[in-house]
Amino acid sequence: MNKNIFDNAVAVVKKARKILVVSHVSPEGDAVGSLLGMTLALRNAGKEVTAYLEDPVPGQMMFLPGVATIVHTLDVNERFDATVAVDCGQKDRLGKGFVALKEPGVIVNIDHHATNDCFGDVNVVVGDASAAGELVYDFCKAGGYEVTRDAAINMYVAIHTDTGSFRYSCATPDAFRKAGELVALGAEPWEVARRVYENYPAKKYVLLAMVLSTLEVLNIGNGAGDVATLLVTLEMFKKAGADKDLADGFVNYARAIEGVQVGALFREVKQGEYKVSLRAKGDVDVSAVAICFGGGGHKNAAGFSLKGEINGVKARVLAAIRDKVGTPSS
Ligand SMILES: [Mn+2]
The missing domain is CATH 3.10.310.30 (Diaminopimelate Epimerase; Chain A, domain 1)
Incomplete structure:
Protein backbone atom coordinates (compact mmCIF):
# COMPACT_ATOMS: atom_id res chain seq x y z
CA MET A 1 0.00 0.00 0.00
CA ASN A 2 1.20 3.52 -0.80
CA LYS A 3 2.25 5.66 2.08
CA ASN A 4 0.05 8.64 2.75
CA ILE A 5 0.78 11.71 4.93
CA PHE A 6 -2.39 10.89 6.87
CA ASP A 7 -1.43 7.28 7.72
CA ASN A 8 -0.52 8.00 11.35
CA ALA A 9 -3.47 10.32 11.87
CA VAL A 10 -5.85 7.73 10.41
CA ALA A 11 -4.35 4.99 12.62
CA VAL A 12 -4.96 7.05 15.77
CA VAL A 13 -8.54 7.87 14.79
CA LYS A 14 -9.35 4.27 13.77
CA LYS A 15 -8.26 3.05 17.19
CA ALA A 16 -10.19 5.70 19.11
CA ARG A 17 -13.82 5.34 20.13
CA LYS A 18 -14.40 8.63 21.92
CA ILE A 19 -12.98 11.63 20.02
CA LEU A 20 -12.81 15.36 20.66
CA VAL A 21 -12.64 17.65 17.60
CA VAL A 22 -11.46 21.22 18.24
CA SER A 23 -10.51 24.42 16.41
CA HIS A 24 -9.30 27.90 17.22
CA VAL A 25 -10.76 30.79 19.24
CA SER A 26 -12.56 33.51 17.22
CA PRO A 27 -13.54 30.88 14.65
CA GLU A 28 -14.21 31.80 11.01
CA GLY A 29 -15.41 29.75 8.06
CA ASP A 30 -12.45 27.41 7.82
CA ALA A 31 -12.39 26.70 11.55
CA VAL A 32 -16.12 25.94 11.80
CA GLY A 33 -16.32 24.14 8.43
CA SER A 34 -13.29 21.96 9.11
CA LEU A 35 -14.44 21.18 12.65
CA LEU A 36 -17.92 20.14 11.52
CA GLY A 37 -16.72 18.35 8.38
CA MET A 38 -14.43 16.17 10.49
CA THR A 39 -17.06 15.71 13.20
CA LEU A 40 -19.81 14.59 10.81
CA ALA A 41 -17.52 12.21 8.90
CA LEU A 42 -16.38 10.54 12.12
CA ARG A 43 -19.89 10.34 13.59
CA ASN A 44 -21.07 8.77 10.35
CA ALA A 45 -18.41 6.11 10.92
CA GLY A 46 -19.84 5.33 14.36
CA LYS A 47 -17.42 7.34 16.51
CA GLU A 48 -18.60 9.19 19.61
CA VAL A 49 -17.52 12.74 18.78
CA THR A 50 -17.60 15.96 20.83
CA ALA A 51 -17.14 19.11 18.71
CA TYR A 52 -15.74 21.98 20.78
CA LEU A 53 -15.17 25.67 20.06
CA GLU A 54 -14.33 28.04 22.89
CA ASP A 55 -16.01 31.01 21.19
CA PRO A 56 -19.44 31.39 19.59
CA VAL A 57 -20.00 30.50 15.94
CA PRO A 58 -20.33 33.68 13.78
CA GLY A 59 -23.86 34.40 12.61
CA GLN A 60 -23.05 33.79 8.94
CA MET A 61 -21.95 30.21 9.77
CA MET A 62 -25.03 29.24 11.79
CA PHE A 63 -26.56 27.42 8.80
CA LEU A 64 -23.82 24.80 8.66
CA PRO A 65 -25.05 21.23 9.12
CA GLY A 66 -24.22 19.98 12.62
CA VAL A 67 -23.67 23.47 14.06
CA ALA A 68 -26.23 22.92 16.84
CA THR A 69 -24.11 20.05 18.22
CA ILE A 70 -21.05 22.23 18.90
CA VAL A 71 -20.32 22.67 22.61
CA HIS A 72 -18.54 25.69 24.13
CA THR A 73 -17.58 24.20 27.50
CA LEU A 74 -15.72 21.03 28.46
CA ASP A 75 -15.58 19.07 31.70
CA VAL A 76 -11.89 19.07 32.69
CA ASN A 77 -12.22 15.48 33.87
CA GLU A 78 -13.80 14.12 30.70
CA ARG A 79 -11.55 11.55 29.03
CA PHE A 80 -11.05 11.16 25.29
CA ASP A 81 -9.16 8.51 23.36
CA ALA A 82 -8.03 11.12 20.84
CA THR A 83 -8.32 14.82 20.01
CA VAL A 84 -8.31 16.06 16.43
CA ALA A 85 -7.36 19.76 16.15
CA VAL A 86 -8.05 21.48 12.82
CA ASP A 87 -6.95 24.88 11.41
CA CYS A 88 -4.97 25.84 14.50
CA GLY A 89 -1.24 26.63 14.74
CA GLN A 90 -0.77 26.73 18.52
CA LYS A 91 -2.27 24.71 21.35
CA ASP A 92 -3.30 27.73 23.43
CA ARG A 93 -5.35 29.05 20.47
CA LEU A 94 -7.66 26.06 21.02
CA GLY A 95 -8.99 27.87 24.08
CA LYS A 96 -8.74 27.66 27.86
CA GLY A 97 -11.31 24.88 28.10
CA PHE A 98 -9.21 22.59 25.95
CA VAL A 99 -5.89 23.49 27.57
CA ALA A 100 -7.36 22.66 31.01
CA LEU A 101 -8.53 19.23 29.86
CA LYS A 102 -6.66 16.48 31.75
CA GLU A 103 -7.03 13.60 29.30
CA PRO A 104 -7.39 14.77 25.69
CA GLY A 105 -5.93 11.45 24.47
CA VAL A 106 -3.60 11.31 21.50
CA ILE A 107 -3.57 14.75 19.86
CA VAL A 108 -3.76 14.82 16.07
CA ASN A 109 -2.94 18.27 14.64
CA ILE A 110 -4.20 18.87 11.09
CA ASP A 111 -3.44 22.35 9.80
CA HIS A 112 -2.28 24.56 6.94
CA HIS A 113 -0.56 27.43 8.81
CA ALA A 114 3.14 27.49 7.96
CA THR A 115 3.72 28.88 11.48
CA ASN A 116 2.21 25.78 13.15
CA ASP A 117 4.41 24.74 16.09
CA CYS A 118 3.52 21.01 15.76
CA PHE A 119 1.90 20.79 19.20
CA GLY A 120 0.27 17.43 18.42
CA ASP A 121 1.43 13.87 19.04
CA VAL A 122 0.75 13.41 15.34
CA ASN A 123 1.15 16.47 13.10
CA VAL A 124 -0.05 16.85 9.53
CA VAL A 125 0.82 20.43 8.55
CA VAL A 126 0.55 21.28 4.87
CA GLY A 127 1.44 24.92 4.35
CA ASP A 128 0.34 25.08 0.74
CA ALA A 129 -3.17 23.80 1.37
CA SER A 130 -5.65 26.64 0.84
CA ALA A 131 -7.69 25.72 3.90
CA ALA A 132 -7.76 23.16 6.69
CA GLY A 133 -11.00 22.04 5.02
CA GLU A 134 -8.95 20.70 2.11
CA LEU A 135 -6.95 18.58 4.55
CA VAL A 136 -10.05 17.29 6.31
CA TYR A 137 -11.27 16.12 2.92
CA ASP A 138 -7.89 14.45 2.20
CA PHE A 139 -7.98 12.81 5.62
CA CYS A 140 -11.42 11.33 4.94
CA LYS A 141 -10.27 9.96 1.62
CA ALA A 142 -7.11 8.51 3.18
CA GLY A 143 -9.08 6.88 6.00
CA GLY A 144 -11.95 5.66 3.85
CA TYR A 145 -14.44 7.87 5.70
CA GLU A 146 -17.52 8.65 3.65
CA VAL A 147 -18.04 12.36 2.96
CA THR A 148 -21.79 12.82 3.27
CA ARG A 149 -23.59 15.81 1.76
CA ASP A 150 -23.66 17.54 5.15
CA ALA A 151 -19.93 16.99 5.67
CA ALA A 152 -19.25 18.17 2.10
CA ILE A 153 -21.10 21.46 2.68
CA ASN A 154 -18.87 22.16 5.68
CA MET A 155 -15.63 21.39 3.86
CA TYR A 156 -16.73 23.43 0.85
CA VAL A 157 -17.45 26.46 3.06
CA ALA A 158 -14.01 26.05 4.66
CA ILE A 159 -12.26 26.20 1.28
CA HIS A 160 -14.57 28.89 -0.09
CA THR A 161 -14.00 31.30 2.79
CA ASP A 162 -10.23 30.77 3.22
CA THR A 163 -9.60 31.37 -0.50
CA GLY A 164 -11.67 34.60 -0.41
CA SER A 165 -14.20 32.94 -2.73
CA PHE A 166 -11.36 31.52 -4.86
CA ARG A 167 -9.76 34.94 -5.40
CA TYR A 168 -6.54 34.67 -3.38
CA SER A 169 -3.31 33.11 -4.59
CA CYS A 170 -3.94 30.10 -2.32
CA ALA A 171 -6.79 29.10 -4.71
CA THR A 172 -4.64 26.42 -6.33
CA PRO A 173 -5.70 23.78 -8.84
CA ASP A 174 -6.00 21.39 -5.86
CA ALA A 175 -8.36 23.77 -4.06
CA PHE A 176 -10.57 24.06 -7.15
CA ARG A 177 -10.48 20.31 -7.79
CA LYS A 178 -11.46 19.42 -4.21
CA ALA A 179 -14.14 22.12 -4.16
CA GLY A 180 -15.49 20.60 -7.38
CA GLU A 181 -15.61 17.16 -5.82
CA LEU A 182 -17.42 18.59 -2.78
CA VAL A 183 -20.00 20.18 -5.10
CA ALA A 184 -20.43 16.77 -6.74
CA LEU A 185 -21.04 15.37 -3.24
CA GLY A 186 -23.88 17.83 -2.68
CA ALA A 187 -22.49 21.22 -1.60
CA GLU A 188 -24.48 23.89 -3.49
CA PRO A 189 -22.41 26.98 -4.46
CA TRP A 190 -25.32 29.38 -4.67
CA GLU A 191 -26.89 28.21 -1.43
CA VAL A 192 -23.54 28.62 0.36
CA ALA A 193 -22.87 32.04 -1.20
CA ARG A 194 -26.37 33.20 -0.31
CA ARG A 195 -25.99 32.15 3.33
CA VAL A 196 -22.44 33.38 3.83
CA TYR A 197 -22.30 36.54 1.70
CA GLU A 198 -25.87 37.59 0.97
CA ASN A 199 -27.44 37.41 4.37
CA TYR A 200 -26.33 40.62 6.10
CA PRO A 201 -28.56 42.68 8.38
CA ALA A 202 -29.85 45.83 6.66
MN1 LIG B 1 -7.65 28.23 7.72
Whole structure:
Protein backbone atom coordinates (compact mmCIF):
# COMPACT_ATOMS: atom_id res chain seq x y z
CA MET A 1 0.00 0.00 0.00
CA ASN A 2 1.20 3.52 -0.80
CA LYS A 3 2.25 5.66 2.08
CA ASN A 4 0.05 8.64 2.75
CA ILE A 5 0.78 11.71 4.93
CA PHE A 6 -2.39 10.89 6.87
CA ASP A 7 -1.43 7.28 7.72
CA ASN A 8 -0.52 8.00 11.35
CA ALA A 9 -3.47 10.32 11.87
CA VAL A 10 -5.85 7.73 10.41
CA ALA A 11 -4.35 4.99 12.62
CA VAL A 12 -4.96 7.05 15.77
CA VAL A 13 -8.54 7.87 14.79
CA LYS A 14 -9.35 4.27 13.77
CA LYS A 15 -8.26 3.05 17.19
CA ALA A 16 -10.19 5.70 19.11
CA ARG A 17 -13.82 5.34 20.13
CA LYS A 18 -14.40 8.63 21.92
CA ILE A 19 -12.98 11.63 20.02
CA LEU A 20 -12.81 15.36 20.66
CA VAL A 21 -12.64 17.65 17.60
CA VAL A 22 -11.46 21.22 18.24
CA SER A 23 -10.51 24.42 16.41
CA HIS A 24 -9.30 27.90 17.22
CA VAL A 25 -10.76 30.79 19.24
CA SER A 26 -12.56 33.51 17.22
CA PRO A 27 -13.54 30.88 14.65
CA GLU A 28 -14.21 31.80 11.01
CA GLY A 29 -15.41 29.75 8.06
CA ASP A 30 -12.45 27.41 7.82
CA ALA A 31 -12.39 26.70 11.55
CA VAL A 32 -16.12 25.94 11.80
CA GLY A 33 -16.32 24.14 8.43
CA SER A 34 -13.29 21.96 9.11
CA LEU A 35 -14.44 21.18 12.65
CA LEU A 36 -17.92 20.14 11.52
CA GLY A 37 -16.72 18.35 8.38
CA MET A 38 -14.43 16.17 10.49
CA THR A 39 -17.06 15.71 13.20
CA LEU A 40 -19.81 14.59 10.81
CA ALA A 41 -17.52 12.21 8.90
CA LEU A 42 -16.38 10.54 12.12
CA ARG A 43 -19.89 10.34 13.59
CA ASN A 44 -21.07 8.77 10.35
CA ALA A 45 -18.41 6.11 10.92
CA GLY A 46 -19.84 5.33 14.36
CA LYS A 47 -17.42 7.34 16.51
CA GLU A 48 -18.60 9.19 19.61
CA VAL A 49 -17.52 12.74 18.78
CA THR A 50 -17.60 15.96 20.83
CA ALA A 51 -17.14 19.11 18.71
CA TYR A 52 -15.74 21.98 20.78
CA LEU A 53 -15.17 25.67 20.06
CA GLU A 54 -14.33 28.04 22.89
CA ASP A 55 -16.01 31.01 21.19
CA PRO A 56 -19.44 31.39 19.59
CA VAL A 57 -20.00 30.50 15.94
CA PRO A 58 -20.33 33.68 13.78
CA GLY A 59 -23.86 34.40 12.61
CA GLN A 60 -23.05 33.79 8.94
CA MET A 61 -21.95 30.21 9.77
CA MET A 62 -25.03 29.24 11.79
CA PHE A 63 -26.56 27.42 8.80
CA LEU A 64 -23.82 24.80 8.66
CA PRO A 65 -25.05 21.23 9.12
CA GLY A 66 -24.22 19.98 12.62
CA VAL A 67 -23.67 23.47 14.06
CA ALA A 68 -26.23 22.92 16.84
CA THR A 69 -24.11 20.05 18.22
CA ILE A 70 -21.05 22.23 18.90
CA VAL A 71 -20.32 22.67 22.61
CA HIS A 72 -18.54 25.69 24.13
CA THR A 73 -17.58 24.20 27.50
CA LEU A 74 -15.72 21.03 28.46
CA ASP A 75 -15.58 19.07 31.70
CA VAL A 76 -11.89 19.07 32.69
CA ASN A 77 -12.22 15.48 33.87
CA GLU A 78 -13.80 14.12 30.70
CA ARG A 79 -11.55 11.55 29.03
CA PHE A 80 -11.05 11.16 25.29
CA ASP A 81 -9.16 8.51 23.36
CA ALA A 82 -8.03 11.12 20.84
CA THR A 83 -8.32 14.82 20.01
CA VAL A 84 -8.31 16.06 16.43
CA ALA A 85 -7.36 19.76 16.15
CA VAL A 86 -8.05 21.48 12.82
CA ASP A 87 -6.95 24.88 11.41
CA CYS A 88 -4.97 25.84 14.50
CA GLY A 89 -1.24 26.63 14.74
CA GLN A 90 -0.77 26.73 18.52
CA LYS A 91 -2.27 24.71 21.35
CA ASP A 92 -3.30 27.73 23.43
CA ARG A 93 -5.35 29.05 20.47
CA LEU A 94 -7.66 26.06 21.02
CA GLY A 95 -8.99 27.87 24.08
CA LYS A 96 -8.74 27.66 27.86
CA GLY A 97 -11.31 24.88 28.10
CA PHE A 98 -9.21 22.59 25.95
CA VAL A 99 -5.89 23.49 27.57
CA ALA A 100 -7.36 22.66 31.01
CA LEU A 101 -8.53 19.23 29.86
CA LYS A 102 -6.66 16.48 31.75
CA GLU A 103 -7.03 13.60 29.30
CA PRO A 104 -7.39 14.77 25.69
CA GLY A 105 -5.93 11.45 24.47
CA VAL A 106 -3.60 11.31 21.50
CA ILE A 107 -3.57 14.75 19.86
CA VAL A 108 -3.76 14.82 16.07
CA ASN A 109 -2.94 18.27 14.64
CA ILE A 110 -4.20 18.87 11.09
CA ASP A 111 -3.44 22.35 9.80
CA HIS A 112 -2.28 24.56 6.94
CA HIS A 113 -0.56 27.43 8.81
CA ALA A 114 3.14 27.49 7.96
CA THR A 115 3.72 28.88 11.48
CA ASN A 116 2.21 25.78 13.15
CA ASP A 117 4.41 24.74 16.09
CA CYS A 118 3.52 21.01 15.76
CA PHE A 119 1.90 20.79 19.20
CA GLY A 120 0.27 17.43 18.42
CA ASP A 121 1.43 13.87 19.04
CA VAL A 122 0.75 13.41 15.34
CA ASN A 123 1.15 16.47 13.10
CA VAL A 124 -0.05 16.85 9.53
CA VAL A 125 0.82 20.43 8.55
CA VAL A 126 0.55 21.28 4.87
CA GLY A 127 1.44 24.92 4.35
CA ASP A 128 0.34 25.08 0.74
CA ALA A 129 -3.17 23.80 1.37
CA SER A 130 -5.65 26.64 0.84
CA ALA A 131 -7.69 25.72 3.90
CA ALA A 132 -7.76 23.16 6.69
CA GLY A 133 -11.00 22.04 5.02
CA GLU A 134 -8.95 20.70 2.11
CA LEU A 135 -6.95 18.58 4.55
CA VAL A 136 -10.05 17.29 6.31
CA TYR A 137 -11.27 16.12 2.92
CA ASP A 138 -7.89 14.45 2.20
CA PHE A 139 -7.98 12.81 5.62
CA CYS A 140 -11.42 11.33 4.94
CA LYS A 141 -10.27 9.96 1.62
CA ALA A 142 -7.11 8.51 3.18
CA GLY A 143 -9.08 6.88 6.00
CA GLY A 144 -11.95 5.66 3.85
CA TYR A 145 -14.44 7.87 5.70
CA GLU A 146 -17.52 8.65 3.65
CA VAL A 147 -18.04 12.36 2.96
CA THR A 148 -21.79 12.82 3.27
CA ARG A 149 -23.59 15.81 1.76
CA ASP A 150 -23.66 17.54 5.15
CA ALA A 151 -19.93 16.99 5.67
CA ALA A 152 -19.25 18.17 2.10
CA ILE A 153 -21.10 21.46 2.68
CA ASN A 154 -18.87 22.16 5.68
CA MET A 155 -15.63 21.39 3.86
CA TYR A 156 -16.73 23.43 0.85
CA VAL A 157 -17.45 26.46 3.06
CA ALA A 158 -14.01 26.05 4.66
CA ILE A 159 -12.26 26.20 1.28
CA HIS A 160 -14.57 28.89 -0.09
CA THR A 161 -14.00 31.30 2.79
CA ASP A 162 -10.23 30.77 3.22
CA THR A 163 -9.60 31.37 -0.50
CA GLY A 164 -11.67 34.60 -0.41
CA SER A 165 -14.20 32.94 -2.73
CA PHE A 166 -11.36 31.52 -4.86
CA ARG A 167 -9.76 34.94 -5.40
CA TYR A 168 -6.54 34.67 -3.38
CA SER A 169 -3.31 33.11 -4.59
CA CYS A 170 -3.94 30.10 -2.32
CA ALA A 171 -6.79 29.10 -4.71
CA THR A 172 -4.64 26.42 -6.33
CA PRO A 173 -5.70 23.78 -8.84
CA ASP A 174 -6.00 21.39 -5.86
CA ALA A 175 -8.36 23.77 -4.06
CA PHE A 176 -10.57 24.06 -7.15
CA ARG A 177 -10.48 20.31 -7.79
CA LYS A 178 -11.46 19.42 -4.21
CA ALA A 179 -14.14 22.12 -4.16
CA GLY A 180 -15.49 20.60 -7.38
CA GLU A 181 -15.61 17.16 -5.82
CA LEU A 182 -17.42 18.59 -2.78
CA VAL A 183 -20.00 20.18 -5.10
CA ALA A 184 -20.43 16.77 -6.74
CA LEU A 185 -21.04 15.37 -3.24
CA GLY A 186 -23.88 17.83 -2.68
CA ALA A 187 -22.49 21.22 -1.60
CA GLU A 188 -24.48 23.89 -3.49
CA PRO A 189 -22.41 26.98 -4.46
CA TRP A 190 -25.32 29.38 -4.67
CA GLU A 191 -26.89 28.21 -1.43
CA VAL A 192 -23.54 28.62 0.36
CA ALA A 193 -22.87 32.04 -1.20
CA ARG A 194 -26.37 33.20 -0.31
CA ARG A 195 -25.99 32.15 3.33
CA VAL A 196 -22.44 33.38 3.83
CA TYR A 197 -22.30 36.54 1.70
CA GLU A 198 -25.87 37.59 0.97
CA ASN A 199 -27.44 37.41 4.37
CA TYR A 200 -26.33 40.62 6.10
CA PRO A 201 -28.56 42.68 8.38
CA ALA A 202 -29.85 45.83 6.66
CA LYS A 203 -28.14 48.03 9.27
CA LYS A 204 -24.77 46.94 7.90
CA TYR A 205 -25.67 48.87 4.74
CA VAL A 206 -26.96 51.85 6.70
CA LEU A 207 -23.55 51.94 8.36
CA LEU A 208 -21.72 51.34 5.06
CA ALA A 209 -23.46 54.31 3.44
CA MET A 210 -22.15 56.60 6.18
CA VAL A 211 -18.66 55.09 6.02
CA LEU A 212 -18.40 55.36 2.21
CA SER A 213 -19.27 59.04 2.45
CA THR A 214 -15.94 59.54 4.27
CA LEU A 215 -13.88 58.12 1.38
CA GLU A 216 -10.70 59.94 0.47
CA VAL A 217 -8.28 58.85 -2.23
CA LEU A 218 -4.87 60.38 -1.77
CA ASN A 219 -1.78 60.31 -3.86
CA ILE A 220 0.97 60.20 -1.30
CA GLY A 221 3.57 60.81 -3.93
CA ASN A 222 5.98 58.02 -3.25
CA GLY A 223 5.54 55.90 -6.33
CA ALA A 224 3.52 53.36 -4.36
CA GLY A 225 0.16 54.29 -5.87
CA ASP A 226 -2.79 55.85 -4.10
CA VAL A 227 -4.02 55.32 -0.57
CA ALA A 228 -7.77 55.26 0.07
CA THR A 229 -9.09 55.95 3.56
CA LEU A 230 -12.43 55.31 5.24
CA LEU A 231 -13.60 56.37 8.71
CA VAL A 232 -16.17 54.81 11.02
CA THR A 233 -17.05 56.66 14.20
CA LEU A 234 -18.87 55.67 17.38
CA GLU A 235 -21.64 58.04 16.36
CA MET A 236 -22.12 56.17 13.05
CA PHE A 237 -22.43 52.85 14.91
CA LYS A 238 -24.98 54.45 17.21
CA LYS A 239 -27.00 55.97 14.35
CA ALA A 240 -27.08 52.65 12.46
CA GLY A 241 -27.84 50.68 15.63
CA ALA A 242 -24.94 48.44 14.65
CA ASP A 243 -22.23 46.80 16.68
CA LYS A 244 -18.57 46.87 15.69
CA ASP A 245 -18.54 43.50 13.88
CA LEU A 246 -20.75 44.97 11.19
CA ALA A 247 -17.85 47.11 9.94
CA ASP A 248 -15.85 43.94 9.22
CA GLY A 249 -14.74 43.89 5.59
CA PHE A 250 -15.43 47.59 4.94
CA VAL A 251 -11.71 48.23 4.43
CA ASN A 252 -11.89 46.07 1.30
CA TYR A 253 -13.98 48.77 -0.39
CA ALA A 254 -11.03 51.11 -0.01
CA ARG A 255 -8.52 48.65 -1.43
CA ALA A 256 -10.80 47.72 -4.36
CA ILE A 257 -10.50 51.15 -6.03
CA GLU A 258 -8.59 51.43 -9.29
CA GLY A 259 -5.06 52.74 -8.78
CA VAL A 260 -5.21 52.24 -5.01
CA GLN A 261 -2.42 50.13 -3.51
CA VAL A 262 -3.35 50.52 0.16
CA GLY A 263 -6.80 50.77 1.72
CA ALA A 264 -7.09 52.02 5.31
CA LEU A 265 -10.08 51.94 7.64
CA PHE A 266 -9.99 54.06 10.80
CA ARG A 267 -12.46 52.75 13.35
CA GLU A 268 -13.08 54.83 16.48
CA VAL A 269 -13.03 52.44 19.44
CA LYS A 270 -13.41 55.14 22.09
CA GLN A 271 -12.98 58.88 22.26
CA GLY A 272 -9.44 59.62 21.08
CA GLU A 273 -8.55 56.04 20.08
CA TYR A 274 -8.70 54.38 16.67
CA LYS A 275 -8.25 50.86 15.39
CA VAL A 276 -6.56 51.05 12.00
CA SER A 277 -6.95 48.26 9.44
CA LEU A 278 -4.73 48.24 6.37
CA ARG A 279 -5.21 46.17 3.21
CA ALA A 280 -2.70 46.12 0.37
CA LYS A 281 -2.64 44.84 -3.16
CA GLY A 282 -0.04 42.49 -4.58
CA ASP A 283 3.51 43.14 -3.51
CA VAL A 284 2.84 46.00 -1.11
CA ASP A 285 3.64 44.98 2.48
CA VAL A 286 1.55 46.78 5.10
CA SER A 287 2.65 44.58 8.00
CA ALA A 288 5.78 46.77 8.25
CA VAL A 289 3.52 49.78 8.88
CA ALA A 290 1.54 47.89 11.53
CA ILE A 291 4.70 46.76 13.30
CA CYS A 292 5.99 50.30 13.68
CA PHE A 293 2.77 51.16 15.58
CA GLY A 294 2.95 48.04 17.76
CA GLY A 295 0.51 45.96 15.70
CA GLY A 296 0.91 43.03 13.37
CA GLY A 297 -0.58 40.91 10.63
CA HIS A 298 0.25 39.61 7.20
CA LYS A 299 1.81 41.24 4.18
CA ASN A 300 -1.51 42.25 2.60
CA ALA A 301 -3.62 42.61 5.76
CA ALA A 302 -2.49 44.20 9.01
CA GLY A 303 -3.79 46.32 11.88
CA PHE A 304 -3.00 48.29 15.01
CA SER A 305 -4.42 50.84 17.44
CA LEU A 306 -3.48 54.51 17.73
CA LYS A 307 -4.43 57.24 20.19
CA GLY A 308 -5.14 60.81 19.22
CA GLU A 309 -7.55 62.95 17.20
CA ILE A 310 -8.50 61.65 13.78
CA ASN A 311 -6.54 64.19 11.72
CA GLY A 312 -3.35 63.55 13.65
CA VAL A 313 -3.85 59.79 13.58
CA LYS A 314 -4.42 59.84 9.83
CA ALA A 315 -1.38 62.02 9.18
CA ARG A 316 0.86 59.67 11.17
CA VAL A 317 -0.45 56.60 9.37
CA LEU A 318 -0.11 58.16 5.91
CA ALA A 319 3.45 59.25 6.73
CA ALA A 320 4.30 55.70 7.83
CA ILE A 321 2.79 54.26 4.65
CA ARG A 322 4.85 56.71 2.63
CA ASP A 323 8.02 55.67 4.46
CA LYS A 324 7.48 51.93 4.72
CA VAL A 325 5.74 50.90 1.52
CA GLY A 326 6.84 53.58 -0.90
CA THR A 327 9.37 52.90 -3.59
CA PRO A 328 11.71 55.81 -4.19
CA SER A 329 10.43 57.73 -7.21
CA SER A 330 12.66 57.25 -10.19
MN1 LIG B 1 -7.65 28.23 7.72
